[in-house]
Amino acid sequence: MEFSSRMRQKLARLAGDRREVYPHSLQFYLEPPTESISLVEFESLAIDRLKLLKVVENLGVSYVRNTDSYKTKLESELRKLKFPYRALAEDDYEARRKDHISHFILRLAYCQSEDLRRWFIQQEMDLFRYRFNQLTDSLMQKFLEHANLSFEAISEDLKNELASELCASTPGLTLPKMKEQMFYKVGLADAVDLFRTRRVFIKDGFAYVPFKEIDAIVLNNYRTKLSKALALTARSLPSIQSDERLQPLLNHLSHSYVGPDYSVQKNTGKISLDQIDALSVKSFPLCMRQLHRALRDNHHLRHGGRMQYGLFLKGIGLTLEQALEFWKKEFIRGKVDADKFDKGYAYSIRHNYGKEGKRTDYTPYSCMKIIMSNPPSQGDYHGCPFRHSDPELLKQKLQSYKIPPSGITQILELVKGMHFQLACQKYFELTHDVDDIGFSLNHPNQYFTESQRLLSGGREVKKEFSNSGNFQQKNNSQESMNSNSTPTTSNTEADAELEGLEAYFTED
Secondary structure (H helix, E strand, O other): OOOOHHHHHHHHHHHHHHHHHOOOOOOOOOOOOOOOOOHHHHHHHHHHHHHHHHHHHHHHHHOOOOOHHHHHHHHHHHHHOOOOOOOOOOOOHHHHHHHHHHHHHHHHHOOOOHHHHHHHHHHHHHHHHHHHHOOOHHHHHHHHHHOOOOOEEOOHHHHHHOHHHHHHHOOOOOHHHHHHOOEEEEEHHHHHHHHHOOOOEEEOOEEEEEHHHHHHHHHHHHHHHHHHHHHHHHHOHHHHHOOOOHHHHHHHHHOOOOOOOOOOOOOOOOOOHHHHHHHHHHOOOHHHHHHHHHHHHHOOOOHHHHHHHHHHHHHHOOOHHHHHHHHHHHHOOOOOOHHHHHHHOHHHHHHHOOOOOOOOOOOOOOHHHHHHOOOOOOOOOOOOHHHHOOHHHHHHHHHHOOOOHHHHHHHHHHHHOOOHHHHHHHHHHHHHOOOOOOOOOOOHHHHHHHHHHHHOOOOOOOOOOOOOOOHHHHHOHHHHHOOOOOOOOOHHHHHHHHHHHHHHOOOO
16 A cells, blocks of 8 residues: 555654653553543453453462563463563554553552552552563663663772672672673662662662662652552542442442353253252352351351352352252251241342342352452351451361361461462362462352362363362261251262263363
8 A cells, every 4th residue: 555745744743643652661650641532441441451460460479470481471461461561562552552541540440448559559560570671771771761760870980999899789799790780879768678688788878779670679669659649549539439430330340350251151950959068068169168058057148148159059050949949948947937038038039030129130249249348247157268267267267178287378378468369279279189270260150160170070180089089078078968958868979960060061
């Protein structure tokens, strides 16, 4: 295709304008975007970035940061989601625009509480660290100038004068390498992280930072700016909350689940009520296993527990008729008679299945919804055990489920770091005897589906389950056999019933 001279000039001018908007692939996000976008694009950009930050969170625990495997995986995700990952790419205006706008949208969504702000800062910091370290030395220098971080480089004479101190204070630096390395004189306040870990030479209130360590200074600066920006954004929330178009979207994003929809399952009606006790031991996540145990013990659950567990059971395949029978049988074992159940509880079950009220077909709760909303109070059993349980009680529960001590320690460390979904992933690995589950866990029904696939041989495992005597069911046989409502069937019969179900979940 040929262009006229005037058209070529116009295209060149447009390309120049675009380069001025985003001169670098990396930025501190100091200026908010000013263009108008549709609500559809608003949500799409935000969800793409949220997916990326979830991957960053998962990789940060699963891999050692800055290793080759970590970089390869993260680059792959950046490429798939069309975020800028090559600093020298010339035609990446759209990627840079997406990066810019999506950051500010999530900033609005994640400024609403201290926990949300802390999570957002950590993931954005990890993402920024990776992208900064991908820059060449010359591009790093250009970025520092663009971000007004032009630190004073020390002279060769001063570097030679301080040679022995610089080598002694900087890990991994030899005299020949020191002569090739550029050093910067940085205020101590900007080099706190390096000073704390004893990685720089300090003199007269200044840190002498080698160029290879400058990322710590940049990250500290970015953290400070982002933290202040989130605090300022939080102050403006009242004006945003008055916008009835934006507020529901922002609330949804901060509790957002970005995986498959489990409201409609192909396995509807494939599960019998007699299988639920065995399935709760083998394939339920800890939150649902806890609810099932409480229901069997107390013959009752409060509203929050009924909603969370009832929608989960709907998602794994219970029909409306099965759900009504399941809940009614259990409740009348307690203090609720059949008439009271029909009048007080059956309506809400039909409502969850879209048969009453607004006829909404309700979706099973995602991990984020369970973690972030409606925390349990005294006498409740819903919520996320990794988020809402006392660590000592959680430890006792894991011990009762025969989780090995080393595994319990790993889970509690993840809980301490507020990585609740990753703690659940570790629980999956330990209860299914696998090294790496190979997916990011975001939904209780995803846990169930992946468990069934694994138990049926759909995934590679460390040990054969047949050799370990169905290890998890054996370890917890007392739990399921002691239930008042569990049918008195043999383990062989229960396994036979489950074989067909497990095979079903391997079908496409």
